[in-house]
């Protein structure tokens with residue numbers, strides 16, 4: 001782990017179940033390769049993962065079984081280690097490549113900005129030349145304009161120990177928000193292609209599908225059906241991402257899919273047992289068993305699974321990678337403190353609105369002061385932020401350069417439409433938050449309205465709350481010890497058994513025993529797609545009432561422009577179009593937010 005990272009804490013553990021084929025899975029790491037320095041439960045880093053994989057590979061060799069590593073994209077955007085350099089990713093590419101990964105694919109975050117896609121093509125694809133798979137993604141060369149596959153369409157190889165024939169695919173969901181130097185082919189079209197139809201007819205002991213696709217999304221069901229139609233008995237395993245949750249599902253008795261969370265909090269584990277080698281199998285229908293484990297990225301857990309300790313666990317290679325990360329973090333000055341958060345601010349651990357909701361803080365404190373255009377400062381405005389623009393909680397204590405990108409990594413700017421009649425503008429937020437029921441977004445070519453919210457809500461549609469969840473005290477105030485996780489053994493509920501550490505308590509289709517560490521529950525409150533701040537409105541009169549202005553400036557994050565224009569159509573503003581939209585203030589929202597923190601939070605914690 002990194003210097004200064006929270007000391008890992010122990011928890012009761014569940015073992016890894018080994019099979020003939022075993023797979024470690026990372027997804028949606030979003031630049032968190034230095035680990036979670038403020039959270040004891042997830043503070044191991046990419047170097048520790050390199051050591052972990054080295055030990056497990058040795059175990060696999062000793063047992064004569066196989067271990068593969070896979071990664072399903074969204075490796076960038078979301079942490080200072082990637083975002084704080086100029087150009088972005090100056091250190092990340094060389095750190096990431098140090099892990100040996102057998103099959104990897106692209107996420108949507110590698111494609112939002114043309115420059116990110118260029119670097120993916122220029123660096124990560126060649127760094128993993130034989131292993132990178134791009135089944136439905138093309139890249140357009142900026143010099144020649146030539147369009148070609150981002151990487152090989154599929155990968156066929158044999159495993160090291162059992163010589164299992166693997167046919168592997170690498171997909172991205174039907175993403176439409178990519179910059180114009182890539183082309184994402186809809187999955188339904190890809191599976192009709194001649195090359196795909198040929199690939200699923202290859203001799204395979206097992207098909208492995210890695211993809212930046214939620215395991216319950218239609219795209220994966222379509223791929224499963226296409227492979228299964230051609231291969232009645234061959235096992236098919238899927239590794240999914242994008243939705244930021246831990247999840248597992250079996251599409252039938254000879255297939256299995258897992259999703260392994262987000263932000264390098266989780267290392268997914270899947271094992272397949274049974275007679276996998278077709279030529280050796282007495283019957284192609286012989287029973288298979290699948291196991292999954294969601295490994296917390298916690299050094300103590302990694303020691304536990306390898307039977308090692310702090311002196312025997314780090315390998316030379318792993319240690320070197322941790323050192324390279326520490327050097328990069330230092331050069332990027334990621335610990336530089338911009339101000340001290342007076343309390344924790346949660347995204348989903350508290351309801352919105354709430355004093356400790358990050359969205360309430362933005363609505364009441366930040367947006368009113370940063371959404372100010374020098375030339376229009378006297379004009380009342382409605383300022384709309386999509387909740388998905390915020391990516392992580394703020395913990396009490398130092399808000400650093402690293403925290404800046406952890407909370408707000410995107411290059412989003414505030415746009416506006418001037419002088420919109422109030423009765424039209426005020427309906428927009430209602431429509432954005434109830435879009436599914438009111439606006440037929442898909443038919444207007446506007447993406448699914450759920451993309452405005454945080455990715456977790458693609459999977460979680462209703463709040464999940466527990467009577468014993470401990471993120472809030474009974475007086476409604478957030479815990480104020482500055483850490484999300486409370487160390488095991490530091491306290492007990494009633495002076496008896498030590499309290500469990502708060503963390504994932506996953507329930508998937510297989511059951512409730514997926515997490516490697518036993519945790520206490522954390523609440524998850526569903527948040528709206530968007531929140532709105534009313535800024536510069538006339539002050540209330542003595543009776544507490546005031547009449548709204550006739551017109552307002554409608555200010556919003558550029559990311560939600562397509563939905564805002566559609567909502568305006570439905571609320572009587574059908575004449576508005578992209579031509580009416582201008583930038584409202586200079587600078588990205590991230591810069592504006594940090595400016596606010598520097599001004600408003602004390603320097604000394």
Ligand SMILES: Nc1ccn([C@@H]2O[C@H](COP(=O)(O)O)[C@@H](O)[C@H]2O)c(=O)n1
Pocket residue numbers: 028074108109112242243244386387388389390410411412450451452453454455559
């Ligand atoms: N400029 C942007 C880009 C993305 N978002 C939000 O992120 C979501 C996608 O996140 P994944 O990690 O699942 O790819 C997207 O749906 C938006 O909510 C944003 O707000 N601004």
